[in-house]
Structure formats: structure tokens, C-alpha cells
Amino acid sequence: MVNICCIGAGYVGGPSCAVIAYQCHDINVTIVDLNQARIDAWNSDNLPIYEPGLDEIVFARRGKNLFFSTNVDQAIIDADLIFVSVNTPTKKTGMGAGMAADLAYIETATRRIAQVATTSKIVIEKSTVPCRTAQSMRTILEANSSKDIRFDILSNPEFLAEGTAISDLTKPDRVLIGCLQTPEGFAAQQKLVDVYTRWIPKEKVITMNLWSSELSKLAANALLAQRISSINALSAICEATGADVDEVAYACGTDSRIGPKFLKASVGFGGSCFQKDILNLVYLSEQLFLPEVAAYWKSVVTMNEYQKMRFTHRIVRTLFNTVTNKKIALLGFAFKKDTGDTRESAAITLSSYLIQEHANIAIYDPKVSAKQIKMDLTEPGVGTNEADVNKHVTVCESAYEACAGAAAIVICTEWDEFKMGQTDYQKIFDSMQKPAFIFDGRLILDAPKLREIGFRVETIGKSI
Ligand code: NAI
Known part of the structure; x- marks a missing residue:
């Protein structure tokens, strides 16, 4: 029996790993969090997250092969695969404040894995992180590996959208798995591919290198948000001219090169990801001395x-x-x-x-x-x-x-x-x-x- 641990029982960790438990009854999934109230809610009739279809999945598998706990160390010790799904908010103070991702939670979780693991682990970066974060995680893990314990790191960013998380997880457009391009990296990647292909067609599971996978998540969110800002910019012109933004969106969206989705004008996008991930990309561009690129994404x-x-x-x-x-x-x-x-x-x-x-x-x-x-x-x-x-x-x-x-x-x-x-x-x-x-x-x-x-x-x- 494969044991999976997920660190972080939030909007991503909870639903994504509950779906793994639902789809694979022979995999034990333990979702852990430091937040006792959140774990208590996951173990109650009143789940901490509202998401259509989530209750059914959790209630069907909880106590069988799906567990919620605050015992982070035990779950790490027991696991073969560990998803790191902790929050990566925008930094509020210090270097990069207001733009860079705060990676403190990622680092704490990684150090915990390094500290308590007694057997080899595949560590999966599920949180959205700046490109090359896996390198820092690897350095921390490798400094603690020995000839008996090795750590392999994968990037498996999550593309679910809140509100449709369960159908996105059950029938995703694609699953992305990045690995180091080494024999060990490929072997670890295959283990995760084997989990997802239990319910997702093989051709939808895309494999690539770690850095492409990390950057693809930021890029996807930046492109989606850019479409919304583009149609919103057009909505201002519509209001001033008598054009109708719904008609303009329809006319543009019927062009197969453009497509109809994400062209709905609105009062503005929100959510925990779009702004954070774009600002993250802006910060990355600035760090790479690409000011024009940074300015382009900032405008979204x-x-x-x-x-x-x-x-x-x-x-x-x-x-x-x-x-x-x-x-x-x-x-x-x-x-x-x-x-x-x-x-x-x-x-x-x-x-x-x-x-x-x-x-x-x-x-x-x-x-x-x-x-x-x-x-x-x-x-x-x-x-x-x-x-x-x-x-x-x-x-x-x-x-x-x-x-x-x-x-x-x-x-x-x-x-x-x-x-x-x-x-x-x-x-x-x-x-x-x-x-x-x-x-x-x-x-x-x-x-x-x-x-x-x-x-x-x-x-x-x-x-x-
Ligand atoms: P969240 O804030 O709902 O959940 C994160 C959880 O991690 C919290 O409950 C927190 O207590 C826990 N945590 C933090 N450090 C911990 C530690 N050291 N040990 C144990 N638990 C710890 O965040 P959410 O929304 O689930 O996002 C997680 C990641 O997934 C972020 O990087 C986010 O950008 C990404 N993401 C979020 C999506 C969304 O729609 N919310 C979609 C795709 C990616």
C-alpha cells in the first residue's frame, strides 16, 4: 500500500488529496496541518471549505483511506510521497515586500521533512512557487540525506479553480509533473504518473523539467489574468463609446485562435492566486534584470x-x-x-x-x-x-x-x-x-x- 502525506489542508491540499483517496482506495492519504481548528473541521460534518461535490468525496473515504490530522511528523514518517501544499502568500515586509512570494511556510515544511524522515521520500512541490524554488528545497533535503535515505523532488503545480475544484481534479485539462532530468528524477516522476493515470488518461499527464513546470504555473495564471484585464480594459472603451462588451467578447471569442473563455468583463478579478502569482512573476523578472518584462506583467x-x-x-x-x-x-x-x-x-x-x-x-x-x-x-x-x-x-x-x-x-x-x-x-x-x-x-x-x-x-x- 502506498502512503501519501499532504502538508497543508487548505483549498488545494484538502480537495486534491481527497480526490486521490477517492480514486485510489489502495492508497492511504493523510492530510496534515498545524491549524487544529481546520483539521477539526475536516473531521466534522461541516468541512472548512465550500466546494461543490467535496462533501460527498470526503464523507465517502474519511476514516477508510483518507485521514486528517495535526500529527505532521507521524504522517511524514509513514509516507512514501509527500505533497507540500502550504500557503505561499505575497510577502508583507522585507525584501520584495508586496511582490515576492513568502516562502517561509515552504521552507518550514521542507525542514520538517528533512528532520523527521527515517526512510526515502518523494517530495512533491504542489504549492505555487517562484521558478527554481525546488532547488532550495533540494538543498535543504540533500543536506539531510544519507546513504540510507534519499529525497527526490518533483514539481506538480495545481491548476484547479475554486468553485469547480472537484470536476477540475477528476477531469483535468492536464496534470503537470516536473522532475530533475536524471535517472532517479525520472523514476520518481514515474511513481507520481502511476498515481494520476489511475483515473486520468495518460496523454493528459505531461512530464517536463522542474523549472519549466514551476514556471508554467505562474505563466498560466498570468495569461488567464491578462485576458481578464484585456477585456476589462476594453469594457472601459465600450462604456465610453456605446459598444457592448458582451458583443465584443463574443465577436472576438468566436475566433478559434482567441477562444471564448475568460473573456467576461467584470468588476475585476480576485482570488488568492492571480494577483499573487503575477506579482511573483514581476519580481522574478526584476531579479533577472528584465525590467520591460516586469512592467508588462505588472500592467495586468x-x-x-x-x-x-x-x-x-x-x-x-x-x-x-x-x-x-x-x-x-x-x-x-x-x-x-x-x-x-x-x-x-x-x-x-x-x-x-x-x-x-x-x-x-x-x-x-x-x-x-x-x-x-x-x-x-x-x-x-x-x-x-x-x-x-x-x-x-x-x-x-x-x-x-x-x-x-x-x-x-x-x-x-x-x-x-x-x-x-x-x-x-x-x-x-x-x-x-x-x-x-x-x-x-x-x-x-x-x-x-x-x-x-x-x-x-x-x-x-x-x-x-
Ligand atoms: P491555504 O492557506 O488554504 O492552505 C495552506 C495550509 O497550509 C494552511 O491551512 C496552513 O495552516 C498550512 N500550513 C502552512 N505551513 C504549514 C506547515 N509547516 N505544516 C503544516 N501545515 C502548514 O492555501 P491554498 O489556497 O490551499 O494554497 C496552497 C498553495 O496552492 C499556494 O501556493 C497557492 O498559490 C496554490 N494554489 C492555490 C489555488 C487555489 O485556488 N486556492 C489553486 C492552485 C494553486
């Missing part, structure tokens, strides 16, 4: 910030240049639908701008708790403090409660339940102040129908 993030600010300005301008003491309903707080994750959500920036304009905001999200919303809005750097939040923010139990008496609604997340037909916009209109405004930051509403009800509608990428 700059455009995203601009889009959020531009949308807020449009809200304030439309509401007669002041939102002071006006109730504004924010529908959605997660960075996208079908997840409760709020990291880097556009809703945080929007809320902060509106609070600074002294608006009273009523927030509703089907999967984000009031505690999380308040924590996000009082994080250092967001621009709002606890007193502002207590004074200006109410978290509501439904869209109807948030919108009652409001001057305006802002759609921040594209949850299906906010679509026409699922929410009764006539009922909402009747409960609002008049004129009643809706700002659709996600292009999910039918503006003509809303106008028939009596709403004033403002949509990203459309002038009417």
Missing part, C-alpha cells in the same frame, strides 16, 4: 485595480456624486461564485471605497459569514478600520434583507441565486428607495427587463 494588476476604482467612481457619480449615508446593498462577497473564499475579492476593495465615501453598506453572500466579512474589511492595508466597519457595515441573511430600503444594489459576485428568475427583482424594487439603481459588476442581469420594472441599470462595459 494595475488594470485590475483601475477597473475596481473605475466601477466605484461610476457608482458614486451615478448616485448624484454622493453616497454619504445612503444604503447600498452589496450582493456577493466571495471572489467568485460557488466558493466561500474571499481572498483578494473585488468586493473588499469596493466596500472599502464605499465606506470611505461614508455609505452604509448591507452585504449578503450565501457562503461567506459575517465574521469573515468583518475580518476582511479590517485587515491592515484595506483602508477601513473596526470603527468604520461597525458604523457602516451590516451583514444580512438574504438579498431581500440587504436591498430593503437601499438606494442602490451592486452585484459583486455572480452567484446563480442573484440571477433574474431566482431572485424576485420586482419584490426588491418595491422595497427600495426611488429612484432605485442597480450596478451589475458581473454582467449577470437582464438590463431591459430590470428597466421595465423601473430600475435604473448601470452595467460594466455598457453605456446604457
Whole structure:
């Protein structure tokens, strides 16, 4: 029986290794974390992550060949393969602050492996890391290897998207496995290929060298985010000219060289990865003395910030240049639908701008708790403090409660339940102040129908 250990029971480690346990009943999977509350939640009926299909998978295998524990050392000792899925946030202080990835968690986990391992291990870099991080991990591990214990290192970046993680993991576009181009490296790579090909067609498992694999993950996220910033940049031109961004996206997306995906204009991308990974690429480019390359990728993030600010300005301008003491309903707080994750959500920036304009905001999200919303809005750097939040923010139990008496609604997340037909916009209109405004930051509403009800509608990428 193969034993797998995954260090880090987060959005990536939890679902990705739960799927391995689900697909391979003869592999023992232990997912470990230092965070006791997170592990307790994984062992409860209320998993710490909302992800469609995740409960079924975890409940089917937990206690059989899937285990969650805080006993990191024992799981390392027992494992043949160890996934390192710890967080790699943007550094907040010191060299590279605001851009470089903070690799402290990776290093701590690697040192722990080196310290407690009593047999040879294949260590798999699952976290998203700057190109050549595997080299540092290897140096730490090799300094602790002996003739009885060897460590092989692989890069296996994760491409799942939150909200569709289980289907992405079950039927991925591809799985990437990078290794050192040595006989030992290839042998280790084959062991991981053998795990994935239990449920993924062979041709979808791509093998390459370590550095290409590491860089491919940063490159993929940078290219995806660049498409969003490109369509968002076009949305500004649409609003100024009378062109319709949905029509432009459709016209461009039908070109098979361009393709239709990731061309949806919005209030801006969020999530824990896009901004972090691009800034990481920017920092890497700067370190490599490639300032033009750094500036090119940096502009993707700059455009995203601009889009959020531009949308807020449009809200304030439309509401007669002041939102002071006006109730504004924010529908959605997660960075996208079908997840409760709020990291880097556009809703945080929007809320902060509106609070600074002294608006009273009523927030509703089907999967984000009031505690999380308040924590996000009082994080250092967001621009709002606890007193502002207590004074200006109410978290509501439904869209109807948030919108009652409001001057305006802002759609921040594209949850299906906010679509026409699922929410009764006539009922909402009747409960609002008049004129009643809706700002659709996600292009999910039918503006003509809303106008028939009596709403004033403002949509990203459309002038009417
Ligand atoms: P997360 O913050 O949800 O989870 C990381 C977990 O690692 C935390 O629970 C933390 O307590 C634990 N941890 C940190 N150091 C540890 C240690 N030394 N020993 C044991 N546990 C430790 O992060 P998430 O979102 O799962 O991301 C993990 C990595 O995967 C990051 O590098 C991220 O960029 C990458 N990634 C994330 C995706 C996403 O959609 N969230 C998608 C693809 C990649």
C-alpha cells in the first residue's frame, strides 16, 4: 500500500488529496496541518471549505483511506510521497515586500521533512512557487540525506479553480509533473504518473523539467489574468463609446485562435492566486534584470485595480456624486461564485471605497459569514478600520434583507441565486428607495427587463 502525506489542508491540499483517496482506495492519504481548528473541521460534518461535490468525496473515504490530522511528523514518517501544499502568500515586509512570494511556510515544511524522515521520500512541490524554488528545497533535503535515505523532488503545480475544484481534479485539462532530468528524477516522476493515470488518461499527464513546470504555473495564471484585464480594459472603451462588451467578447471569442473563455468583463478579478502569482512573476523578472518584462506583467494588476476604482467612481457619480449615508446593498462577497473564499475579492476593495465615501453598506453572500466579512474589511492595508466597519457595515441573511430600503444594489459576485428568475427583482424594487439603481459588476442581469420594472441599470462595459 502506498502512503501519501499532504502538508497543508487548505483549498488545494484538502480537495486534491481527497480526490486521490477517492480514486485510489489502495492508497492511504493523510492530510496534515498545524491549524487544529481546520483539521477539526475536516473531521466534522461541516468541512472548512465550500466546494461543490467535496462533501460527498470526503464523507465517502474519511476514516477508510483518507485521514486528517495535526500529527505532521507521524504522517511524514509513514509516507512514501509527500505533497507540500502550504500557503505561499505575497510577502508583507522585507525584501520584495508586496511582490515576492513568502516562502517561509515552504521552507518550514521542507525542514520538517528533512528532520523527521527515517526512510526515502518523494517530495512533491504542489504549492505555487517562484521558478527554481525546488532547488532550495533540494538543498535543504540533500543536506539531510544519507546513504540510507534519499529525497527526490518533483514539481506538480495545481491548476484547479475554486468553485469547480472537484470536476477540475477528476477531469483535468492536464496534470503537470516536473522532475530533475536524471535517472532517479525520472523514476520518481514515474511513481507520481502511476498515481494520476489511475483515473486520468495518460496523454493528459505531461512530464517536463522542474523549472519549466514551476514556471508554467505562474505563466498560466498570468495569461488567464491578462485576458481578464484585456477585456476589462476594453469594457472601459465600450462604456465610453456605446459598444457592448458582451458583443465584443463574443465577436472576438468566436475566433478559434482567441477562444471564448475568460473573456467576461467584470468588476475585476480576485482570488488568492492571480494577483499573487503575477506579482511573483514581476519580481522574478526584476531579479533577472528584465525590467520591460516586469512592467508588462505588472500592467495586468494595475488594470485590475483601475477597473475596481473605475466601477466605484461610476457608482458614486451615478448616485448624484454622493453616497454619504445612503444604503447600498452589496450582493456577493466571495471572489467568485460557488466558493466561500474571499481572498483578494473585488468586493473588499469596493466596500472599502464605499465606506470611505461614508455609505452604509448591507452585504449578503450565501457562503461567506459575517465574521469573515468583518475580518476582511479590517485587515491592515484595506483602508477601513473596526470603527468604520461597525458604523457602516451590516451583514444580512438574504438579498431581500440587504436591498430593503437601499438606494442602490451592486452585484459583486455572480452567484446563480442573484440571477433574474431566482431572485424576485420586482419584490426588491418595491422595497427600495426611488429612484432605485442597480450596478451589475458581473454582467449577470437582464438590463431591459430590470428597466421595465423601473430600475435604473448601470452595467460594466455598457453605456446604457
Ligand atoms: P491555504 O492557506 O488554504 O492552505 C495552506 C495550509 O497550509 C494552511 O491551512 C496552513 O495552516 C498550512 N500550513 C502552512 N505551513 C504549514 C506547515 N509547516 N505544516 C503544516 N501545515 C502548514 O492555501 P491554498 O489556497 O490551499 O494554497 C496552497 C498553495 O496552492 C499556494 O501556493 C497557492 O498559490 C496554490 N494554489 C492555490 C489555488 C487555489 O485556488 N486556492 C489553486 C492552485 C494553486
